[in-house]
Amino acid sequence: MNERTALLASIAETIKDYRSGELPPPTPEHVDRWIQQFDREVQLQMLREMDYVLKQTYFSLANVTNFLRDLVRTEKLVGQDPCAFWRTVNFLDIQQGGNSQTEMLELFDKVLQEQCGFRVTECGVESAVYLYLDDGLFTGNRVRRDLEAWIATDSPAAASLHVVTIALHSGGQHYANGRIRNALTATRKECAITWWRAIELEDRKAYSDTADVLRPTSIPDDAAVQDYVRGMRHPPTLRRPGNVGGKSLFSSDAGKQLLEQEFLKAGARIRGLCQNLGDTQRPLGHMTLETLGFGSLIVTFRNCPNNAPLALWVGDPWYPLFRRTTNSQTAIKHLFEDLTRDAGDER
Known part of the structure; x- marks a missing residue:
């Protein structure tokens, strides 16, 4: 088994219970289809870093249940x-x-x-x-x-x-x-x-240099990102390189910078591809304030937050690693369940 194959399998195993019962279980092929949307020369490096990061930031049903048991x-x-x-x-x-x-x-x-x-x-x-x-x-x-x-x-x-x-x-x-x-x-x-x-x-602006979320160290030489930054009223907050953050979610600062740069470029591209995204759906995730995005990499077995980079969850024509359930979809689902239940009661 080569390294790429092993990493695809490892990531799929880490996130195996994501939206279990609603979506097909994640497979190495699913992870591979997602990563192939990035430039070929960075795919293996991104897989290495995502394999490391998700082991710290993905909360499975077992993880959450154990936390609640401890809380009790x-x-x-x-x-x-x-x-x-x-x-x-x-x-x-x-x-x-x-x-x-x-x-x-x-x-x-x-x-x-x-x-x-x-x-x-x-x-x-x-x-x-x-x-x-x-x-x-x-x-x-x-x-x-x-x-x-x-x-x-x-x-x-x-x-x-x-x-x-x-x-x-x-x-x-x-x-x-x-x-x-x-x-x-x-x-x-x-x-x-x-x-x-x-x-x-840590995600406070004053502590950007030691943040546990994605805060790029520089603006990449990428047309879509450059256009996005030019449209901002104020220059984006950047961090000084050299720190992975207090929770050590990243394997190294180089690994963190890789995800920051690639997710920023992909997010800017996705905004051009997906015309239904609002202004607050920023390249690195939902944020009402004008920034490059929230940049969280936390995902639970239930759902992926829209505060995560767009490259993780936006769909059609982009292929997401974590397909999200939105609030409106949840409301429709429960309305349908209520109507079905009511119809059953009438029978």
Whole structure:
């Protein structure tokens, strides 16, 4: 087996449960079809780096389940009697877009039954302890919008809130925390907020040199990228080379620079190919602020965030490594399930 064949197989094995039951299992042929869209001279190097990175950034169902099992028993959170603590918790299911919170709660429900013998729906009677669970915090907009709405309507005058995510990006957490605090002040409510995560990643602009996300060191000599940068109102933030980031997600700075350059070039090209992408779908991933893109490489068994480089998830005519489920697709799916269920009830 040559190196390329081995790498294709290794990557397919790492991501083998991606959207299991919805998509065909990833195969070496699937990975190969994706990588062949890049220049031939960089394909083997990219496969090496992606094989390394995905082993750090891909969260399988087993990874997520183990994190939740550990969370149930985390003494700093639950004290000496974990099951007694969980009996007091109100589990929020308030997400305004997508289905990640509901699905994560379903998974936590199984873990709670396994560890304590009762379900999420049996918890939280006459308690002011709340938990917001999701798979990832990126820009922070989703969690802050959900919690702003909850604070304005249903939250009590005083509460204790635990926000739990698999991946947390520090810039997004800082932004979301500030907006949530403003909402509490506006409503004159009190809420002690604690943040919990499996991994925390540095993405703040002031710490770009040590970021755990993709922040290019230079703008490549590529026509599509040059055109994109010329259209920006302000020069993009670049990092100084020499650091792989605090979480060591990359094999080396050279490996990180390779992905930054190639994903930036591919993302700029994809924006020209896929006319349905909005302005905020930037080459390195969704970002409301005008940048080169968010640049996260976190992917879970459930889905790939749109904050990841476009080259990982955009489809038609580009071939994605991780085909995404969008919020609108999720809504349509559940509408169809509801209609089918209703039709069955009528029969």
